[in-house]
Amino acid sequence: xxxxxxxxxxxxxxxxxxxxxxxxxxxxxxxxxxxxxxxxxxxxxxxxxxxxxxxxxxxxxxxxxxxxxxxxxxxxxxxxxxxxxxxxxxxxxxxxxxxxxxxxxxxxxxxxxxxxxxxxxxxxxxxxxxxxxxxxxxxxxxxxxxxxxxxxxxxxxxxxxxxxxxxxxxxxxxxxxxxxxxxxxxxxxxxxxxxxxxxxxxxxxxxxx
Amino acid sequence: xxxxxxxxxxxxxxxxxxxxxxxxxxxxxxxxxxxxxxxxxxxxxxxxxxxxxxxxxxxxxxxxxxxxxxxxxxxxxxxxxxxxxxxxxxxxxxxxxxxxxxxxxxxxxxxxxxxxxxxxxxxxxxxxxxxxxxxxxxxxxxxxxxxxxxxxxxxxxxxxxxxxxxxxxxxxxxxxxxxxxxxxxxxxxxxxxxxxxxxxxxxxxxxxx
Numbered sequence: 001x002x003x004x005x006x007x008x009x010x011x012x013x014x015x016x017x018x019x020x021x022x023x024x025x026x027x028x029x030x031x032x033x034x035x036x037x038x039x040x041x042x043x044x045x046x047x048x049x050x051x052x053x054x055x056x057x058x059x060x061x062x063x064x065x066x067x068x069x070x071x072x073x074x075x076x077x078x079x080x081x082x083x084x085x086x087x088x089x090x091x092x093x094x095x096x097x098x099x100x101x102x103x104x105x106x107x108x109x110x111x112x113x114x115x116x117x118x119x120x121x122x123x124x125x126x127x128x129x130x131x132x133x134x135x136x137x138x139x140x141x142x143x144x145x146x147x148x149x150x151x152x153x154x155x156x157x158x159x160x161x162x163x164x165x166x167x168x169x170x171x172x173x174x175x176x177x178x179x180x181x182x183x184x185x186x187x188x189x190x191x192x193x194x195x196x197x198x199x200x201x202x203x204x205x206x207x208x209x
Numbered sequence: 210x211x212x213x214x215x216x217x218x219x220x221x222x223x224x225x226x227x228x229x230x231x232x233x234x235x236x237x238x239x240x241x242x243x244x245x246x247x248x249x250x251x252x253x254x255x256x257x258x259x260x261x262x263x264x265x266x267x268x269x270x271x272x273x274x275x276x277x278x279x280x281x282x283x284x285x286x287x288x289x290x291x292x293x294x295x296x297x298x299x300x301x302x303x304x305x306x307x308x309x310x311x312x313x314x315x316x317x318x319x320x321x322x323x324x325x326x327x328x329x330x331x332x333x334x335x336x337x338x339x340x341x342x343x344x345x346x347x348x349x350x351x352x353x354x355x356x357x358x359x360x361x362x363x364x365x366x367x368x369x370x371x372x373x374x375x376x377x378x379x380x381x382x383x384x385x386x387x388x389x390x391x392x393x394x395x396x397x398x399x400x401x402x403x404x405x406x407x408x409x410x411x412x413x414x415x416x417x418x
Binding site for chain 2: 154158185
């Protein structure tokens with residue numbers, strides 16, 4: 001039984017290496033442009049190792065897309081509307097240098113090749129944001145009558161559109177600014193005046209701007 | 210000189226046929242998946258005919274992308290904020306069955322292959338919307354202090370994101386509803402109360418829902 005934990009640890013390291021390699025290739029060349037052979041080469045592993053951990057390229061892509069929220073680690077604990085703002089801004093900032101988030105952003109427009117209509121990244125993010133907006137609503141941070149489902153979808157649309165626009169113009173360098181800009185417009189519109197004044201719209205931390 | 214107009218008319222018909230053929234293929238298979246040979250075949254024309262009218266595949270794609278606004282014909286004359294709403298909703302409705310608009314929507318995420326960072330469809334639409342929002346501002350339809358540039362970008366982000374989300378879930382069938390939904394949230398937020406009450410958010414005309 002002595003070898004067990006070592007073996008397990010090695011398996012986890014291999015799995016992590018495969019995800020990093022796949023993310024790099026998906027981010028640069030997209031889903032169609034990437035093959036399982038290229039992923040194995042990039043990770044310095046055999047094809048057998050890839051298929052031991054993942055059934056196929058689609059499973060790797062789904063793993064990367066659906067675990068995006070775990071990679072977005074906000075710099076402080078927050079709740080309600082502040083959390084929605086923090087998550088979107090942290091995502092925008094980390095997207096500048098995190099290959100897994102970059103792969104997720106790139107795979108969004110190819111996801112019909114590996115996701116089903118009911119299970120997709122837009123819906124996943126809208127549900128996460130919706131949960132925080134329901135907290136915001138209970139805490140009376142939103143103006144009366146705000147449609148939280150419509151707002152959660154609008155935030156996802158805005159992040160998606162801003163990311164694409166920013167990618168083509170500046171390779172995403174101006175994405176954090178664009179996210180701040182739409183929140184400056186949206187916050188006074190949906191938050192109570194006291195909440196809108198309290199919400200912090202901090203640019204990327206630890207990043208010279 | 211008798212042959213001239215006939216010749217010119219035929220050239221225009223050929224050009225239009227090429228654009229329709231290219232739009233169909235771009236819409237279905239994207240920019241990378243389409244070749245000039247396939248476009249010629251689809252149009253029932255020779256390769257020579259394609260190259261007589263267009264320098265290459267990129268020029269065809271640019272022609273389709275940058276002429277999108279001409280294809281969005283609103284059902285009534287309108288101005289200011291009503292026009293912004295009408296254009297976005299007409300686009301969403303016509304996208305359901307217009308191959309040229311479908312090609313434009315599909316080409317958006319491949320446009321780095323044929324457009325420059327400074328000349329892209331997002332920016333083009335943001336500028337069109339901005340012009341109408343400036344009219345809206347002069348007519349005092351917007352709340353004081355509304356940032357019209359931020360709003361024009363947010364509308365483009367929202368349309369882009371809604372289109373992508375809708376495409377993966379319903380092949381765009383629910384896009385008009387999604388556009389109505391975000392306007393119901395945005396209008397009371399950015400328009401003066403009198404304007405928000407006056408704006409018509411009509412679903413697709415002549416379309417059974």
